[in-house]
Amino acid sequence: MDLKGKIALVTGGAQGIGRAIAKELAMAGADLALADINLARVEETAAALAQETGRQVIGVKMDVSNITDAEEGVKKTIDKYNRLDILVNNAGVTRDGLIMRMSDADWDLVIAINLKGTFNCIKAVTRGMLKQKSGRIVNIASVAGLMGNAGQANYSASKAGVIGLTKTTAKELASRGITVNAVAPGFIKTAMTDALSDEAKQNLQRLIPLGRLGEAEDVAKAVLFLASDEAAYITGQVLTVDGGMVM
Numbered sequence: 296m297d298l299k300g301k302i303a304l305v306t307g308g309a310q311g312i313g314r315a316i317a318k319e320l321a322m323a324g325a326d327l328a329l330a331d332i333n334l335a336r337v338e339e340t341a342a343a344l345a346q347e348t349g350r351q352v353i354g355v356k357m358d359v360s361n362i363t364d365a366e367e368g369v370k371k372t373i374d375k376y377n378r379l380d381i382l383v384n385n386a387g388v389t390r391d392g393l394i395m396r397m398s399d400a401d402w403d404l405v406i407a408i409n410l411k412g413t414f415n416c417i418k419a420v421t422r423g424m425l426k427q428k429s430g431r432i433v434n435i436a437s438v439a440g441l442m443g444n445a446g447q448a449n450y451s452a453s454k455a456g457v458i459g460l461t462k463t464t465a466k467e468l469a470s471r472g473i474t475v476n477a478v479a480p481g482f483i484k485t486a487m488t489d490a491l492s493d494e495a496k497q498n499l500q501r502l503i504p505l506g507r508l509g510e511a512e513d514v515a516k517a518v519l520f521l522a523s524d525e526a527a528y529i530t531g532q533v534l535t536v537d538g539g540m541v542m
């Protein structure tokens with residue numbers, strides 16, 4: 296898959312799945328902007344990826360839950376590269392707890408970042424993509440948004456919302472050659488899942504037909520495909536990357 300000449304913006308790109316996606320897109324030839332709430336870490340990652348891949352990579356400070364931040368990050372990307380072809384909405388957080396004990400603040404924060412943040416970034420790129428009559432948007436959802444997960448009411452609702460948002464955006468933008476898809480990872484080895492106990496990890500592993508937790512690169516390869524020309528006739532879909540857990 297060849298992304299030479301393409302410009303991609305990856306949110307939450309400082310670490311984990313976002314970093315792996317950025318690397319995969321850069322190795323396919325794209326130049327990149329990585330946006331993250333953690334400026335120091337995203338700048339470090341951008342410099343490392345530029346070194347590793349030989350592509351141009353800039354780090355941009357962005358809190359995706361803030362529409363002004365989203366618009367400024369997109370503007371910085373376009374100021375630098377003159378266009379934007381691919382948006383990957385990857386920034387996300389968890390604040391787990393059973394519903395009875397879940398605070399309003401934890402509910403609001405997860406919805407604001409995971410769901411509204413995805414909406415904000417889509418809104419910020421739409422005008423430019425409509426004008427150029429092409430674009431790829433890939434939203435990172437989760438299997439929790441498809442099957443629910445005890446202790447993750449806020450997270451699973453946000454990711455189910457991302458799936459609905461993906462389908463509506465796909466319908467609104469399809470006539471201008473813009474595709475919008477979601478990737479729903481299962482349990483992937485990153486800082487987000489490091490917090491789980493060994494026992495919880497072993498229990499999860501038993502639910503995965505392929506018998507292992509996923510790597511960030513497993514998700515990144517699916518995103519690369521959906522961002523490529525090869526996926527031109529695919530829109531509004533949810534691709535699970537979960538070792539067969541949801542089928």
Ligand SMILES: NC(=O)c1ccc[n+]([C@@H]2O[C@H](COP(=O)([O-])OP(=O)(O)OC[C@H]3O[C@@H](n4cnc5c(N)ncnc54)[C@H](O)[C@@H]3O)[C@@H](O)[C@H]2O)c1
Pocket residue numbers: 306307308309310311312313330331332333357358359360384385386387388408412435436437438479480481482483484485486487488
């Ligand atoms: N790890 C998993 O098992 C798993 C499973 C399913 C879905 N996901 C999803 O994949 C995505 C990446 O997860 P990860 O495991 O790499 O997590 P991670 O915590 O390692 O990385 C998340 C990144 O997002 C950034 N971020 C957080 N809040 C932000 C904000 N408001 N604005 C901009 N950036 C922000 C963080 O600084 C961090 O760099 C998330 O959307 C997550 O929900 C992860």
